[in-house]
Amino acid sequence: MTDTVALVVAAGRGHRFGGELPKQYRRLAGVPLLRHSLQRLLAHPGIQAVRCVIHPDDRALYEEAAADLATLEPCAGGAERQDSVRLGLDSLAALPGGPPRRILIHDGARPFPSAGLLDRLLAALAEREGAIPALPVTDTLKRGLEGGDGATLCGETVARDGLWRAQTPQAFRFEAIRAAHRALAGEALTDDAALAERAGLAVALVAGEEENVKVTTTQDLARAERLLAAGGAWETRVGNGFDVHRFGPGEGVVLCGVPLAHSQGLLGHSDADVGLHALTDALLGALGAGDIGQHFPPSDARWKGADSAAFLAHAGGLLAARGGRIVNLDVTLICERPKVGPHREAMRARIAAILGIAVERVGVKATTTEGLGFTGRGEGIAAQATAALELPRPQPVPGGEAA
Numbered sequence: 001m002t003d004t005v006a007l008v009v010a011a012g013r014g015h016r017f018g019g020e021l022p023k024q025y026r027r028l029a030g031v032p033l034l035r036h037s038l039q040r041l042l043a044h045p046g047i048q049a050v051r052c053v054i055h056p057d058d059r060a061l062y063e064e065a066a067a068d069l070a071t072l073e074p075c076a077g078g079a080e081r082q083d084s085v086r087l088g089l090d091s092l093a094a095l096p097g098g099p100p101r102r103i104l105i106h107d108g109a110r111p112f113p114s115a116g117l118l119d120r121l122l123a124a125l126a127e128r129e130g131a132i133p134a135l136p137v138t139d140t141l142k143r144g145l146e147g148g149d150g151a152t153l154c155g156e157t158v159a160r161d162g163l164w165r166a167q168t169p170q171a172f173r174f175e176a177i178r179a180a181h182r183a184l185a186g187e188a189l190t191d192d193a194a195l196a197e198r199a200g201l202a203v204a205l206v207a208g209e210e211e212n213v214k215v216t217t218t219q220d221l222a223r224a225e226r227l228l229a230a231g232g233a234w235e236t237r238v239g240n241g242f243d244v245h246r247f248g249p250g251e252g253v254v255l256c257g258v259p260l261a262h263s264q265g266l267l268g269h270s271d272a273d274v275g276l277h278a279l280t281d282a283l284l285g286a287l288g289a290g291d292i293g294q295h296f297p298p299s300d301a302r303w304k305g306a307d308s309a310a311f312l313a314h315a316g317g318l319l320a321a322r323g324g325r326i327v328n329l330d331v332t333l334i335c336e337r338p339k340v341g342p343h344r345e346a347m348r349a350r351i352a353a354i355l356g357i358a359v360e361r362v363g364v365k366a367t368t369t370e371g372l373g374f375t376g377r378g379e380g381i382a383a384q385a386t387a388a389l390e391l392p393r394p395q396p397v398p399g400g401e402a403a
Contacts (some may be wrong), residue, residue, distance in 0.1 A: 002048045004122065005092055005100040006169065010034050010062070010108030011055045011077025011084045023175060023215055024108040025061045029228045030323015030392035032065035033101050033215060036111030039331065041169075042069060044118045047104065053088040080188055082195070085183040092174070099174050105192050106169035109215045111224060113169055120206040121171040129174040129201040132193045133208035134164035143321040144394075166191055167208045176201055187345065207338040236327070237389045239286030241278035246380035253381070255340065256364060257309055257350035262338045266381060269298040274383040275309035275331050280308070282329070282387035283315035291348040316355040319389060326355060327388040340366035373392040 003019050010024045024034040034052070041050050051072040054062045062074055075091040077084030085105055093099040102125055106113060117133055124131035141163070143155035143395075170192045177192060180199035189195050196203050215221050228234070250265015256275035266272035280292045296311055298301045318324070329351065333340050340347075352359040369376040 002095065002097055002100045003046050004102040004104065005072075005174075006039065006047050006050045006104040006106055007088045007092065008034070008037055008052045008106050008108045009081060009088070010049060011053050012081065012109075013055070021053070022058060022061070023221075025058070025065060026215075026221060027110060027323055028215075028221065028224055029234065032061070033067040033111055033221075034062075034108045035069070035368045037106060037108055037113065038066055038069050038071060040111075040113050041106065041118075042071070042162060044115055046118065046122050049100075051075065051088060052108065065158065066089070074177050082181070082185075082188060085192060086178075086185060089174070089181055093178065099178075101174060102171065103174045103177060103178075104169040107214060110168055110212060111215065112209075112211050112213065112227065114209060114212070117209055117212060118169070119204075121169060124204040124206050125171050125173060128204040129176045130170065130193065130196045130203035131162045131206050132170040132191075132203060133167040134211065135167070135208040135329070137163040137165060138375075147362075155325050164205060165208070166193060167212050167214070172196065172201070172203075173350065184368075204320070234390045234392060237286040237324075237391055239282045239284065239387045239389070241249050241281030241283075241285060241385040242383070243274045243277040243281065243292075244374075244380055244382045245272040245274045245277075246374075247378070253338065254308070255338075255343070255381070256331065256347035257354065258343050258346045270296070270303050270306040270308050270311070274381050275333055275347070275385070276308040276312045276351075276354075278329050278383040278385035279329060279387065280311045280315045282331075282385040283312070283319060283326075283389070286387050286389045287315075287318055287324075287391075289315075289318055292336060302367075309350075312351070312354050319391075320360050323392055324389050324391040326357050326361055327390055328361045328363065329385065329387050331365070331383055331385040333364070333381065334364045334369060334375050335366070336368050336371075336376060336378050340364070370392045 013022055025032045028036060038050060041047055049072050052074040054074045056076045075088055078087055121131045137160045141158040141160050143158055144152040145155040147153040152344045180195045184195050184198055193203050211227055213220060213224055215224055245266040245268050247264040249269040251259045252259055253266045254271045277292055284291055292311055347364045348359050348362045351362045374380055375382055
């Protein structure tokens with residue numbers, strides 16, 4: 001028999017959050033919100049297994065969120081949260097080794113259950129049939145009254161003595177809470193402790209945590225991001241890029257996405273935009289994703305004469321897929337001619353548009369080599385670029401390497 005299993009309820013649609021994607025699959029620090037919950041539960045030594053209850057339409061989203069995590073096969077939920085928990089409990093009762101002795105029931109949209117919180121819950125089950133984390137109500141409570149014109153008026157003050165804010169996970173002895181769920185099916189109670197109360201189970205209150213936030217609105221998600229940032233969930237990456245193209249026959253060049261009239265052209269398999277090539281390599285370098293030649297080989301005829309904006313957009317797409325963001329980009333064009341200064345703002349705007357970032361995050365400079373070297377002799381143009389990024393810090397995978 002498995003001693004302790006965590007059941008994560010993630011079948012809701014998140015209507016209060018808004019948007020088409022259920023909130024538990026929205027990204028927090030670059031990964032689905034649900035993944036944070038799963039990782040923390042799996043990492044606790046007192047929990048032997050984790051199962052999710054999901055909406056049948058969300059299987060692909062769940063597979064992405066739980067990729068490489070050793071969770072049990074998910075089960076389908078029901079129309080209401082209470083239905084989903086009951087179905088999840090029934091599925092655990094049918095485990096090959098028999099049902100667990102203890103169960104932790106957790107909302108998938110609470111990403112930060114700490115190890116200390118889990119310790120307190122499991123310790124309380126030694127004495128009681130259930131335990132929930134809770135925080136005492138400290139704000140003054142007012143009852144709202146309908147004002148008749150659509151406004152809500154301040155009514156009576158409600159005594160807050162003895163009032164607590166319940167959180168999850170909520171811990172129970174498995175057979176006791178399953179029996180309560182089966183007996184009270186269809187009652188639509190607000191949490192599992194309410195069913196335990198109706199069933200006469202003794203449920204202890206243990207100290208909850210303010211950081212154990214539930215993401216219900218976009219403001220909650222922003223708060224969760226701030227909590228992660230304060231805890232060092234992001235890391236800064238810096239990459240450098242350098243590129244050179246020689247002059248050849250032509251009547252103009254493209255620099256940083258902007259066509260410029262010139263007495264010569266630049267030779268290259270694509271449009272030879274030396275600025276965008278250097279920026280692309282800087283982004284790829286910061287991501288540890290190779291270089292531009294690996295992604296767009298000069299031997300591939302598809303890239304002959306190609307707009308280099310596609311290369312930079314590709315690097316930006318790789319960054320977005322990792323959940324990262326650009327802090328700033330800086331590119332220096334090294335040439336005697338053409339003059340870059342009159343076109344600097346157009347170049348900044350074009351780079352920003354390709355990557356979907358604010359133009360304030362883009363720097364474009366130009367310099368000469370005082371007549372020295374191949375650029376000084378007017379044989380070509382060089383560019384060097386730096387990219388500073390923020391990426392979600394790799395999360396440890398229980399029993400394996402960092403994700």
